[in-house]
Amino acid sequence: MSLLREATAAAILLRSDRWEAIQQLAEHGWPLRFRHPRLPDGRCACGDRDCHKAGQHWLDPRPSADLATLNAWFEACPDADLLLDLGGAHLVALEVPDIAAGAVVDLSDHASDTGELGTIGVRGEGRTFHLFELPAAAAVAGRHLDGGLLLHGIDDQLPVPPVASDAAEGLEWLAGCGPDERSVAPLPAWLARYLGLTGGAACEGAAAAGERGTSRVRARIECENVPHSAPGGRSNSESRARPRKRALPVIPGGVPDAAPVEIDDVEREIRTRVRRVFQDPRLGETLIITAPPGAGKTSAILAEAARASGTVWHLGPRHELFTPGHTDAGFVRIEPRGKANCRYAPIAAPLGRKGYPIDRELCRRCELERRCGYYDQFRDSGHRFAALQQFFTSYPQGAAVVVLDEVTPSHLLEATTVPYAELSRLSGDLESGRPLELFAKVLRDALHRRFARRRGATPGGASAPELQSNQAEPPAALRGPALLAALEQAANGELERRVLAVLSIPSGPDTTLADLTPRAAEELPDTAIYRLASALKDELEWHDAGKGGGVVTLDPVRKEYRVLRRRALPEWLAEKPLIILNATADPALLTDLLGRDRDTLDVYDPPVDLPAEATIIQLTDVRYGKTTLVGGRARGPAGAPGRRTVDRALDRVRSVLDPALSTGLITFQDIEQTAATALGIPEGHTAHYGAETGTNAFQDLEQLIVLGTYNLPLDTIVEQACAINASRAPLDLTWDYQPAAYAGYRDDQGQGRAIDVIRFRDPLLRALHAERCEGVLLQAAHRLRLYRPNGRRRVQLILATAQPVPPLPPTVLVPDTTGSSRGVATTETLAAALVAVVEVKGYAAQADVARAAGVQRSQVTRHWKAILERTGYATETRRVPTGATTRMLVVAVRPSLVAETPQGEGALLPGREE
Secondary structure (H helix, E strand, O other): OOHHHHHHHHHHHHHHHHHHHHHHHHHOOOOEEEEOOEOOOOOEOOOOOOOOOOOOOEOOOOOEOOHHHHHHHHHHOOOOEEEEEHHHHOEEEEEEEHHHOOOOOOOHHHEOOOOOEOOOEEEEOOEEEEEEEOOOOOOOOOEEOHHHOEEEOOOOEEEOOOOOOHHHOOOEEOOOOOOOOOOOEEOOHHHHHHHOOOOHHHHHHHHHOOOHHHHHHHHHOOOOOOOEEOHHHOEEOOOOOOOOOOOOOOOOOOOOOOOOEOHHHHHHHHHHHHHHHHHOOOOOOEEEEOOOOOOOHHHHHHHHHOOOOOOEEEEEOOHHHOOHHHHHOOEEEOOOOOOOOOOOHHHHHHHHHOOOOHHHHOHHHOOOOOOOHHHHOOOOOOEEEEEHHHHHOOHHHHOOEEEEEOOOHHHHEEEEEEEHHHHHHHHOOHHHOHHHHHHHHHHHHHHHHHHHHHOOEOOOOOEOHHHOOOOOOOOOOEEOHHHHHHHHHHOOOOHHHHHHHHHOOOOOOOOOHHHOOHHHHHHOOOOHHHHHHHHHHHHHHHHHOOOOOOOEEEEOOOOEEEEEEEOOOOHHHHHOOEEEEOOOOOHHHHHHHOOOOHHHEEEEOOOEOOOOOEEEEEEOOOOOEHHHHHOOOOOOOOOOHHHHHHHHHHHHHHHHOOOOOOEEEEEOHHHHHHHHHHHOOOOOOEEEOOOOOOOOOOOOOOEEEEEOEOOOOHHHHHHHHHHHHOOOOOOOOOEEEEEEEOOOOOOOOOOOOEEEEEEEOOHHHHHHHHHHOHHHHHHHHHHHOOOOOOOOOOEEEEEEOOOOOOOOOOOEEEOOOOOOOOEOOOHHHHHHHHHHHHHHHOOEOHHHHHHHHOEOHHHHHHOHHHHHHHHOOEEEEEEEEEOOEEEEEEEEEOHHHEEEOOOOOEEEOOOOOO
8 A cells, every 4th residue: 555545544544533533522412613723834724824813713603512513514624623612511621730739629529439530531731621510500600729720611612632733732531531431420519519509409599589689699600591692682592691700719728608798797807817917927928808899908907007016018009099097007108209308309210210220329329328308218117008119129028017909910010111212222322332233223123124014114115005094904013933033034043142242231330320410311221122132032042942931022003112021029028928909800810920829828709799779780782992982083073973982872871870869980081071071970070990999089979980891902911911921831822702691680581691702711811801801890880889888878880881790790781772873793694794795896895894784894803704704705915995095905705716826825816906
């Protein structure tokens, strides 16, 4: 037999085995998804040469256990990766990394005499997955457990053998634990207790109960009769609600009670735990309190600090959060350097911005020898209140306990920027030294190549007519291997030598800094260039070792380089007792960033039920993101096209607003004044996202409007995750739209609602995204102090956002009934519009499809891949007339209109040029 025939026979046998395995899984009634694999050349097997999600998207977005459907998928892509839809199979998967062999969570309740878990299991990539069956009518979201364990639930898909691509290399069923060898075991007793599951009857009771007091339980245990909020307000009975996504709680040696707790009991428990730390601090211990805002976290700190024997440092996000209560408890506020306490304040400011250590370079050479107003603040005994930046200095070293209030991962990261103008200055500065000049030129040239396209010119200066439109898509940011490749090209293959040469240059100035003028301080070389070189050195090492990296970003839009890394932790931190107050951040992530030992970790995350006085009205179905409400002409004159979106949002708010209640507003800064004027909100009763955390200015109001969905761009989330992950295994950047329930909500028929939201597969990215989306909305909503009516007969929260906020179950959901012509369309409607446009024009851009379907273009962009997969159309880059000019756009065409060139690029057949 020839080698070709042998290879063909082996391939047929492999495909036969794969189809037999697929049939076996389908016989269990387990819905599967097929995912396009990544080809050896890095392209996606979907056939789209412009696909930017290689190995990250589905043949069909809907899972299926139907053999006919699975066979059609298998014939279309026999080498697809198989993923088990856990929610559809009514299973959860307990992930046990190899490093978690010493996990403190007890798995013995379900282990056999041999110590093995008696259930189906999968092993791969240094971790093991154990599958368990859920009780009837229960659905559980993924979350972290102690000891490095991770629970995958309703929103997750589990890769299963057999594999055909490198994306799931090494994945296999555990010996004796395959689906043909063992059945799936029920959920272990300890895990069921933790999730609040006691059997099918308990879940059914949670679904049927109508009392408001069970809403918190519903938020954790959603039942299956929750229709998905489909386009146009339709329901999808196959979708399931998503339980409340807690802040990835840790279970230190026990399983907490999931029953709701009264707010007064929560406050007493917080006081007890804080008192124990203040009176008997233990080396290196960490207390994290994630109780919701208004539960009395800060009040407990002030009350117990007044009786503490040692010094307490309370570090908050802003100086203005210092209150008279701090003064009564013996706290003194640490003021930053300024004219009142520093003789050289005008010099200190630019030195700090340029990265020079002021304490070492300026203060030690000052004739006052630190006998000044700034240092006097640290000499007296007593407690201290300061901004979180002081945490990274030596001043809190003498404290008995350090309290970090509202600390987030962003506070524990350090950003350094090097703008294009600085690179141009350094590359022409011969006195700065030849290595620095050459390195700056490399950075400048690589950056110039990226943003030159955006401003409509090629790097050589020649005009690029097809890109002169200001609406041209901006080039993507570069990081990781793509960044290193661009820099290597600019450095002619000598990037590493350039980096090492710069790092050998002494970076400190010779002059006495105290003798500098403010202008001279401004003109000193920026130390950021040396930090960038150091970060690139690490990037090269991580790349060679096959690790993550990505802490350096080339941003062609802002025309700068950014280095985002973990802040260096102070030496005194390891043995210092810490109390962390944060209602929204992930405790596991904070302990990692702070280098804390989990053996001495105590997390208090109580479920708290909303009081009867609190009403939550959520305006659903329309997403009021920052781009929608702020971008373009959204703040223009009334009646302008962009302004109509803001006006429509305000009309919806006005329709549910109670004018008899004292009202406040939190929204985006750009439209804060516009919205306040339109709604009649008085001055002093408004705030914007980013400035509302920790404020008590709204606690006596009776009504609060939270307008708009705060969310960081996904690229920013990835940037932060790379900085946290750094030299570890590369991150999984896969994300998809998945249904999330309006937790706890039931209509008159007992049914809930859900909406598609972005979900990352990687736990780190998922935690960061939740903290910057759900977390910010939660912080804003709780400025109204929902849990503390304090004599208010009625407390009403209006959430003008479609984003579900799991800890806040809405009392009323108000769909969009404005009758806007820009409605919501299904994928089928958009696909039909695409076919109709192509039949007429021969091609269809995204804007054409949006006009034909009568929807916003963002809807078409979001579903573009799904539309193409449904129609079977291909994409190509074509010069398209747009008004008086033409632009190069990616358009959809029938596959018969595309020919393959020798280079593999799509080209128009003769006669099809527009």
